[in-house]
Amino acid sequence: MSASDPLAYPLRRYGMDHDRYEWSMLSDRPAIHWPGGKKLALWVNVGLQFFPLNPQGQPVKVPGNMTMPYPDLRHFSLRDYGNRVGIFRLLKAFDRYAVTPSFAMNTRLAQRYPALLQAILERGDEILCHSWSMDTAHAEGLDPAAETALVRRAVNGLRELTGRDIRGWISPGKLESAHTPEAIKAEGIEYFCDWVNDDLPYTFRTANGPLWAMPLSTELEDRFVLMDNLHPAHSWAEQVMDACDLLLAEAEQQGGRMLALNLHPWVIGQPHRIRYLEQALEYIMSRPGVWSASPAEILHCVQSPPAP
Amino acid sequence: MKEDPGYYDYWPYANRPKITWPGGARMAFWVAPNIEFYELDPPANAQRKAWPTASPYVPGYSIRDYGNRVGHMRQMQLLEKYGIRGSISLSAALCDHHPEIIERCRERDWEFFTHGIYNTRYTYGLSEAQERAMILDSMETIERATGTLPAGYLAPALSHSEVTIDLFAELGGLYTCDLFHDDQPTPLNVRSGKPFVSVPYSLEMNDTIAYVVNKVRPRDYGRMLKDCFDRLYAEGAESGTVMCIPTHNYQVSCPHRLRAFEEALEYITGHSDVWVTTGREIATHYLQHHHAQAQAHIAQTETIA
Numbered sequence: 001m002s003a004s005d006p007l008a009y010p011l012r013r014y015g016m017d018h019d020r021y022e023w024s025m026l027s028d029r030p031a032i033h034w035p036g037g038k039k040l041a042l043w044v045n046v047g048l049q050f051f052p053l054n055p056q057g058q059p060v061k062v063p064g065n066m067t068m069p070y071p072d073l074r075h076f077s078l079r080d081y082g083n084r085v086g087i088f089r090l091l092k093a094f095d096r097y098a099v100t101p102s103f104a105m106n107t108r109l110a111q112r113y114p115a116l117l118q119a120i121l122e123r124g125d126e127i128l129c130h131s132w133s134m135d136t137a138h139a140e141g142l143d144p145a146a147e148t149a150l151v152r153r154a155v156n157g158l159r160e161l162t163g164r165d166i167r168g169w170i171s172p173g174k175l176e177s178a179h180t181p182e183a184i185k186a187e188g189i190e191y192f193c194d195w196v197n198d199d200l201p202y203t204f205r206t207a208n209g210p211l212w213a214m215p216l217s218t219e220l221e222d223r224f225v226l227m228d229n230l231h232p233a234h235s236w237a238e239q240v241m242d243a244c245d246l247l248l249a250e251a252e253q254q255g256g257r258m259l260a261l262n263l264h265p266w267v268i269g270q271p272h273r274i275r276y277l278e279q280a281l282e283y284i285m286s287r288p289g290v291w292s293a294s295p296a297e298i299l300h301c302v303q304s305p306p307a308p
Numbered sequence: 309m310k311e312d313p314g315y316y317d318y319w320p321y322a323n324r325p326k327i328t329w330p331g332g333a334r335m336a337f338w339v340a341p342n343i344e345f346y347e348l349d350p351p352a353n354a355q356r357k358a359w360p361t362a363s364p365y366v367p368g369y370s371i372r373d374y375g376n377r378v379g380h381m382r383q384m385q386l387l388e389k390y391g392i393r394g395s396i397s398l399s400a401a402l403c404d405h406h407p408e409i410i411e412r413c414r415e416r417d418w419e420f421f422t423h424g425i426y427n428t429r430y431t432y433g434l435s436e437a438q439e440r441a442m443i444l445d446s447m448e449t450i451e452r453a454t455g456t457l458p459a460g461y462l463a464p465a466l467s468h469s470e471v472t473i474d475l476f477a478e479l480g481g482l483y484t485c486d487l488f489h490d491d492q493p494t495p496l497n498v499r500s501g502k503p504f505v506s507v508p509y510s511l512e513m514n515d516t517i518a519y520v521v522n523k524v525r526p527r528d529y530g531r532m533l534k535d536c537f538d539r540l541y542a543e544g545a546e547s548g549t550v551m552c553i554p555t556h557n558y559q560v561s562c563p564h565r566l567r568a569f570e571e572a573l574e575y576i577t578g579h580s581d582v583w584v585t586t587g588r589e590i591a592t593h594y595l596q597h598h599h600a601q602a603q604a605h606i607a608q609t610e611t612i613a
Contacts, residue, residue, distance in 0.1 A: 004351055006429065007438055007445075011347070012401045016373075018348050025408060027381040060361055140362035176366045194366050197373035199563075215374075218367060219562050229523045239526055243563035250382075259563070 020181070021204050021213065031255025032200060034298075035306050039251035039289035040244065041258045041298045044101045044281075045193070045216060046090060046265065047170070048116070050109035051079045051134045059141025062134050062173040064223065079266045083109065083116055086269020091123070093274065097281040100292045104130040104170045104193075107157040121162060126294040128168035129158045129189070138171045144179045151183040168295055170194065174218065181206040191299055193260075199247070200258055201302045212303075214260075214295050221262035226273070233268075237276035244284045251289070258298060259284070315473055315496045316489060316506065317606050325601050327492060327548035329593070333583035334544025335537075336590045337576060340485070340509060340554045341383055342397040342423060342462075342516075343413075345405055346372045350428035356467065358428040372558050376402075379561030380409055386570055388416065390577045395587040397423040397462045397485070397554070400446035403453035410453050419586040420454050421485070422446040424464025431467040440475050447479060459588045460507065462486060477504040483591035485509035491540060491549050493594040495603045503599050505591050507550065512536070514554040519565070530568030537576045544581070550590060551576075 011017035034041050053076045055065045064079070066072035094101050103120050105127055110117045120127065131138065132154040138147060158166050167190040171180060174194040181204060184192055191201070191212035196219070204213045218224050220243055225236045240261065247257040261280075268277045284290055293301075329336050349363035359365035387394050396413055398420050403410055413420070424431075425446055431439055443461070451457045461476040462485040473484050477498040483505045484496070491508055498504045511517050513536055518524040524532065533553060540549040553572075555561075560569050577584060 006351060006353070006434060007442060008351075009401065009425065012404050012425075014404060014407070016348075016405070017345075023406060024377065025381060026378045028408070140364075171366075174367050175361070176364055178364055195370040195373075196367070197370040197377055199378050215370075217562075219371065220564050229519075229525075231523070231525050235525045235527070239564035242526065242565075242567045246563040246566055 019205060021202060024202070026199060027254055029200075032302060033305055034256045034291050034301055036291070038291035039256060040248050040287070040291065041256060041301075042099065042284055042290055042292045043216075043258060043260045043295055043298055044094070044099050044292070045128070045170075045260070045262050045295070046087070046101055046103050047130060047262065048083060048087070048103050048105040048109055048120070049079065049130065049134050049264070050106045050112060051076065055135040057135070058137070060137045060139045060175065062137050062175065064173075065134060082264060082266025082269050083113060086265030086274075087116070089269045089274045090263065090265055090277070091119075093278050093281055096278070097285045098292065099281055099285065100125065100294055102126040102128060102168070102294050104128040104168070105158060106130045106133045106172075107154045107161070108133040110158055110161045117161060126168070126296050127158070127162055127164060127166060128170055128193070128295070129155050129166050130170050131172050132157075134172050136172060137175055138177050138180045139175045140177050142177050144177075144183070147177060147179055147183050148186065151187050155184070155187040155189065167191065168193065168214070170216065181211055182208050185209055185211050191295065193295070200256075201299055212299055214299060216260045216262050218262070220260075221264070222268040222277075223264045226267055233273040233276040237280045240280040241283045244287060244290075248287060248289060310470065313470070315487065315498070316494055317497070317610055319494065319606050319609055321491070324492070324547060325598070325605050326546070327594075327598055329548045329583045331583060332581065334548060334581040335541050336548065336550045336583045336585050337537075338395050338550070338552050338585055338587055338590065339387060339392050340397050340552055340587065341387075341394045342554060342556050343376070343380065343399065343402055343409060344372065344397075344423065344427040344556070345376075345399040345402045347426050347428040350426065353430045353432055355432040356430050356465075375556060375558030375561065376406055376409065379557030382561040382566060383555060383557055384412060384416070386566065386573065390573045392573065392577065392584055393418050393586055395419040395421060395460070397421060398450060398458075399423055399425065399427050399464070400449040401425050403449050407453065414454055419588050420450050420456070420458055421460030421462065421587055422450055422458045423462045425449075427465050429464055431463055431469050431472060434469065436469070436471055436475070439469055439472065440479070443475055444479055447481075459483060459591060460485060462509065471499075473504075474499045477502050482595065483507045483587060485587065491543075492547070493550060493590060493598070495599050495606065503595050505594050505599060507552075507587050507590050507594075509552045509554055509587075513552065515559040515565075515569075516556050519559050526565045526568045529565070530572045533569070533572035534575050537572070541579060541582070552587075
């Protein structure tokens with residue numbers, strides 16, 4: 001919008017100031033029921049990311065990219081640590097506490113590290129597309145035709161590499177252009193996780209038909225709490241457990257809730273931090289009423305609710 | 309530009325006339341939930357960017373929308389549990405966008421004060437006539453939606469001009485939350501000479517300042533609130549103090565943060581000599597019982613200096 005009349009408010013009206021979704025308060029919606037009478041759906045998502053050594057940073061730089069003069073070996077190799085070492089600590093923790101994770105992969109990473117892809121594929125867990133790499137920002141300034149091609153390359157590439165139908169999408173840094181929802185819908189994506197405005201899935205309009213928004217909390221993710229807020233790992237675990245308690249209590253009153261926990265192996269997979277992930281998972285999975293599920297399973301329940 | 313805003317004179321905390329609150333309370337305690345609307349694509353302001361990238365900046369917009377979709381009901385129920393009526397710092401356009409929120413706050417007899425039209429429209433660059441029109445629009449919008457003309461002002465996104473407070477006083481306002489110079493209400497000098505008061509609102513206890521700027525851990529935020537309360541409650545034995553907790557539903561109502569806030573509310577409201585009140589009630593009480601005496605004392609202090 002241009003610097004026109006500062007007192008003109010063309011979108012001052014009922015509901016939102018855009019047409020992407022309907023305004024609705026979570027507490028006003030019909031209660032959600034999870035399978036088996038569970039109260040809280042736990043969705044643990046792991047970002048499997050490739051940060052190139054030579055980022056272009058166009059049209060914007062995604063958080064977590066290289067910051068030092070080229071070649072920024074410290075940040076490149078620390079990110080790689082997550083894919084080589086940290087991820088295997090996370091997998092052990094998931095298995096130990098019977099957590100069903102999902103994995104959001106940059107297609108370039110799946111292409112570069114077939115052994116890692118194979119380890120994920122053998123587990124049978126859900127895989128989401130996380131665009132081509134952490135250097136392919138979806139933001140204004142990216143030409144719509146170029147974005148369409150980028151999404152196609154990423155989604156189709158991941159489908160070929162995995163042999164799976166990829167239905168979920170997370171944009172790098174959860175950044176979007178005005179055209180991103182159209183571009184991913186056009187490639188057969190069913191749900192995306194960039195909008196953090198809710199604690200349950202909701203429907204989102206695009207010119208190419210509806211998408212589902214699956215809110216994946218940024219405020220509670222390991223990278224945000226540990227790297228941006230600089231809180232210690234024990235405080236992060238405390239925050240995750242407090243969130244679990246609050247959402248469980250709310251679910252008792254209002255119907256099913258979702259705890260969406262986004263993880264990065266290069267952050268929480270460090271030896272001095274992994275125990276706090278284990279502590280949080282042990283706590284959550286020991287609460288009665290918790291259902292660990294993939295995003296597709298959770299979404300399916302919202303789309304076709306089981307009888308209460 | 310001026311060296312000093314000129315709204316208040318230096319007036320030391322020590323040896324002021326005693327402030328008494330209703331019921332002999334030591335402290336007036338109020339909670340000010342900011343209920344805001346941020347536009348996805350606001351017009352550009354030459355002096356301040358609303359978002360770090362071109363629209364749509366999904367991370368920033370969507371977490372603020374979380375506050376209205378999810379967070380509001382959480383905080384409202386919590387305040388209700390502890391017998392607290394919120395004093396809402398309201399983006400007036402929210403009356404148009406989300407009337408359901410306004411209705412629920414009305415039902416609970418909460419106060420609404422104005423926080424401009426949108427939190428993405430800044431005062432910077434407005435002419436005096438434009439700023440007056442914006443503030444008046446916000447006041448009239450809130451009056452239409454709630455039946456009561458707002459008495460207080462917090463400029464949108466804390467963006468001000470040199471005459472912001474003068475204009476609000478001229479339009480019928482009684483108090484402002486824009487100044488952070490004191491722990492007690494203080495008279496302000498406005499150009500109309502109307503009786504007008506600054507009610508302590510607190511930047512330090514503001515959840516967004518604590519969480520986003522100072523990057524405080526949630527449990528430490530709860531502790532900060534209790535520490536702040538303890539000191540102001542103790543000092544209130546000599547002369548009444550004010551404690552405010554300014555909140556935002558996209559911060560304090562996140563699932564990992566609400567518990568610490570609740571613990572602080574439970575602690576504070578568990579004390580007997582606390583007047584749990586609203587911004588308007590503090591301003592009105594002060595204007596009726598203390599304002600004139602304070603003005604005389606300030607004048608005397610200035611004369612001695």
